[in-house]
Amino acid sequence: MSLAPAIRMNGLAFFILPSALLFALFFFLPIGLMAVMSLLTGNPVVAPNVAFTTRHYARIADDPYYFEVIWTTIRIGLWTTLAALAIGYPLAHWMARIKSRAGHALLLMAVLAPMLTGIVVRTFAWMALLSDKGVINQTLQSLGLVSQPLKLMYNETGIVIGLVHIYVPFMVLTLTGVIGRIDERLEQAAENLGASPLRTFLEVTLPLSLPGILAGSLLVFALAISAYVTPILLGGFQIMTLPILIYQQISANFNIGFAAALGMVLLLVSFVLVVAYNHVLGRVSGQRDLQ
Amino acid sequence: MSASIEIAGVSKIYDGGVRAVDAVAMDIRQGEFFSLLGPSGCGKTTTLRMIAGFEAPSAGAIRVDGTDITHLPAHKRDMGMVFQNYALFPHRSVQENVAFGLRMRRIDKATIAAKVKAALAMVELTGMEDRRPGQLSGGQQQRVALARAIVIEPRVLLCDEPLGALDKKLRQQMQFELKQLQKALGLTLVFVTHDQEEALAMSDRIAVMNGGRVEQIGTPVEIYDRPTTRFVADFIGDTNIFRGERAATTSGSGLAVGNGLVLTLPASVSAEATGVLSVALRPEKIRLTAAGQSPSACAHGQVESTNFLGGAVLYRIALTSGHRILAQQPNAGTSSLFAPGNLVALDWDPSDLVVLRD
Structure with a gap:
């Protein structure tokens, strides 16, 4: 008797097969290979005698330099997430609540337009704006507001500015969906009960949009700590992040095992932060189902 | 504490020239159960939302006890409202929902606890304090919404088809309870409904609306026995x-x-x-x-x-x-x-x- 539903389930399961295969082939397999590589002395494809070792991880743990790199990567990720949230939330709220269809279309276009240009092009555009002889510094100097050019590039500030520009659309689109689903009558009910617009936002809109804040922040954080092009161009190799270090280990040092170990660290950092963030926000909002 | 409401020539014209409410005038007396009755799109809900302050009239004035409140923000109007879908805060417990309005009024915690307890007892929800709205039945949610609106002792209680989502039996019971409560508290109550039987059974006076205009204002008996327009005669019964x-x-x-x-x-x-x-x-x-x-x-x-x-x-x-x-x-x-x-x-x-x- 209980076999019938099971058979039906199996029938449906075939439809999941292509995506399951794709996921296995291009996600679990590479990560599995990377995990194995991080524990090998060399590349088994070209080197004859490879053995298991933990020396790559020991190297990371022993040298404070790598901690510095990891911390820089996380710091850039956090600042980018915070800035994207601060810029993205009001925009998303506006987009979710705008009455006019034309207005909504315009806002959506404005949010999506940056995504139509390549990351490299956009980063170079930021370099033209942010460099010592760039538009911003030239303007400030000619207005007499600063005597020395502001250091806007080849530091973390420049990287964060570039990353925020690239990842704000992800934040906005994620938040717009969640805020749009909040019943406006809940906000009206709060105002009717005597809450000022600010109180209404803090007591009703913000808590109810926490799932969107969570999802958008995780997305932006994960993207920001794994970004490569923008940190290189706007950091000018002055700032070392994990993805840059990994690339150097592969392309310049040909140390694939160490690169794989660094990759595993990056993965672990993301994973730990995702779990922690989920837990904290889930507790704050009281929505246990988020965990 | 209850107030009278005067609606003087109020219109609401939306972008594109749609006249949702057209020169509506009505005097709602203190302590009166006043219904706005009409088919969907007749402007009754828009009128209620203008009284609550969620929409600004395009023309005309709204006065409460003689004071012009036309441009007063919603959160300063001191009116309770029961929404059609109850609009309970899903992330807060029953107790927190009911306490919300009192908290906004910066009342001390002991008083809030006492008043919330009394309000929940009044709507027979004692023991449900810690539940979330999602864990309650439709009728219970309705009672929470009612308790939340009356616990602030509003000058006016506004109800937007509050019983619309309930089945017939529960609906009749809630009609009775709401009417009892309104009488006991001497509340001025403005009730929006498209259900003529509900309006006839509960109201002291009814304003029948159609196409953004008031067709007739009168007691249920007047509306039923002495309709003045073809629309009213046709719509009621x-x-x-x-x-x-x-x-x-x-x-x-x-x-x-x-x-x-x-x-x-x-x-x-x-x-x-x-x-x-x-x-x-x-x-x-x-x-x-x-x-x-x-x-x-x-x-x-x-x-x-x-x-x-x-x-x-x-x-x-x-x-x-x-x-x-x-x-x-x-x-x-x-x-x-x-x-x-x-x-x-x-x-x-x-x-x-x-x-x-x-």
């Missing part, structure tokens, strides 16, 4: 509407409605007037007798269909003049029932004919 040319009869003024049928108009209608006129006649004002027993009958016809309603029987009758009308008789026993095909005589008191404005 079943009704027969005749339209015809004024004509003189032996007994006063009459109305020729076609095919030789002439209705005697009530004595109150001036005999001199001429022209086209519509009159309404409620089905239950008609007395049916078997044909031949009442030679001076107002009209004669044949029963087309019989609709047994339990306490009453509704007949569809084809008059000899070709008009089709409804007549309702109390169920006085099976022997008095007419069957389809029976010839009947119809009688009514001319004063039961109500002259309508078109």
Whole structure:
């Protein structure tokens, strides 16, 4: 008797097969290979005698330099997430609540337009704006507001500015969906009960949009700590992040095992932060189902 | 604490020129159960939302106890509102929902706890304090919404089809409870509904709205027995509407409605007037007798269909003049029932004919 539903389930399961295969082939397999590589002395494809070792991880743990790199990567990720949230939330709220269809279309276009240009092009555009002889510094100097050019590039500030520009659309689109689903009558009910617009936002809109804040922040954080092009161009190799270090280990040092170990660290950092963030926000909002 | 509301020539015109509410004027008295009744899109909800402050009138003024509040923000109006979908805060418990308005008024915690307890007891939800709205039934959510609105002791309670989502039995019970509560607290209550039975059963006065305008304001009895417009007569209950040319009869003024049928108009209608006129006649004002027993009958016809309603029987009758009308008789026993095909005589008191404005 209980076999019938099971058979039906199996029938449906075939439809999941292509995506399951794709996921296995291009996600679990590479990560599995990377995990194995991080524990090998060399590349088994070209080197004859490879053995298991933990020396790559020991190297990371022993040298404070790598901690510095990891911390820089996380710091850039956090600042980018915070800035994207601060810029993205009001925009998303506006987009979710705008009455006019034309207005909504315009806002959506404005949010999506940056995504139509390549990351490299956009980063170079930021370099033209942010460099010592760039538009911003030239303007400030000619207005007499600063005597020395502001250091806007080849530091973390420049990287964060570039990353925020690239990842704000992800934040906005994620938040717009969640805020749009909040019943406006809940906000009206709060105002009717005597809450000022600010109180209404803090007591009703913000808590109810926490799932969107969570999802958008995780997305932006994960993207920001794994970004490569923008940190290189706007950091000018002055700032070392994990993805840059990994690339150097592969392309310049040909140390694939160490690169794989660094990759595993990056993965672990993301994973730990995702779990922690989920837990904290889930507790704050009281929505246990988020965990 | 209850207040009176004066709505003076209020209009709401949306972008694109749609007149959702058109020069509406009504005086809602202190402690009154006042219903806004009409079909969807008649402007009743928009009117309520303007009273609550969620929409700004395009023209006109709203006054509470004589003070102009037209441009006062919603959160300063001190009005309770029960929303159609209750609009309970899903992320807060029943207790926190009810306490919300008190907390916004910066009342001390002990007082809040006491008042919340009393309000929940009033709506019989004691013991549900820590549940979330999602864990409650529709009727319970409705009570929480009501408790949340009355616990702040508002000057006015606004209800937007609050009983619409409940099944019939629960709905009737809540109608009764809401009415009791309104009376006990002496609340000024503005109630939006499209359900005429609900409005007739609960209201002190009703404003019937159509197309953004007020058609008629009156007590339930006035609205039902003395509708002033064709819309009101048609919208409230079943009704027969005749339209015809004024004509003189032996007994006063009459109305020729076609095919030789002439209705005697009530004595109150001036005999001199001429022209086209519509009159309404409620089905239950008609007395049916078997044909031949009442030679001076107002009209004669044949029963087309019989609709047994339990306490009453509704007949569809084809008059000899070709008009089709409804007549309702109390169920006085099976022997008095007419069957389809029976010839009947119809009688009514001319004063039961109500002259309508078109």
